[in-house]
Amino acid sequence: MLIGFCQRSRLLALPLTAGKHLMEIPVAFGKAVKIRRIELSISQEDLANRAGLSRSFLSGVELGNRQASVSTVWRLAEALECQPSDLWLKAEALIVGEG
Template identity: 40%
Template sequence: METVEAFGAVLRKRRLAAALTQEQFAFEANIRRNYVSMLELGQHQPTLSMLFTLAAALRCHPSDLLLEVEERLAKARGKERRTPIRPTQRRARATKRTPE
């Protein structure tokens, strides 16, 4: 999952939790509805100032949005990666090698 896609998913989740349509949210943020749609679909990435505007329209802190994006990315990346080998397993493998 890309960062911009994760942000879009978080934005949509927060908007729906606030019981706002895209039109209502766009009005609150003083932006166009199609821009809201593009953000939610991961087709556009907001600027820093727009992040603050979006957060204000959702009545939350910008850091709340970013934290949720970070958590979503970590969860997605965890599913994509194999379980890493713990250091103790590496040592055990190294000691099992036979000298030639």
């Protein structure tokens, strides 16, 4: 049931008024990618190659300057040996100050 799924997420509790957190989302997602990459002890270049991305694009994602498409998030997750949701949950934790 979709409603039950949404109720499990803390994102619904985030006060998104005036888009306060919207600017933080790409930065938090990029940090989540970088944290996982460092956990695996791989370089940006290695991760970029595994995901089929350019190193400069990956660098932009990690800095929050570039936004990954849904398919790119999926490819990053596969290359990082995790689920796409793991990256988003880490990003969410960073935004709410739990990460």
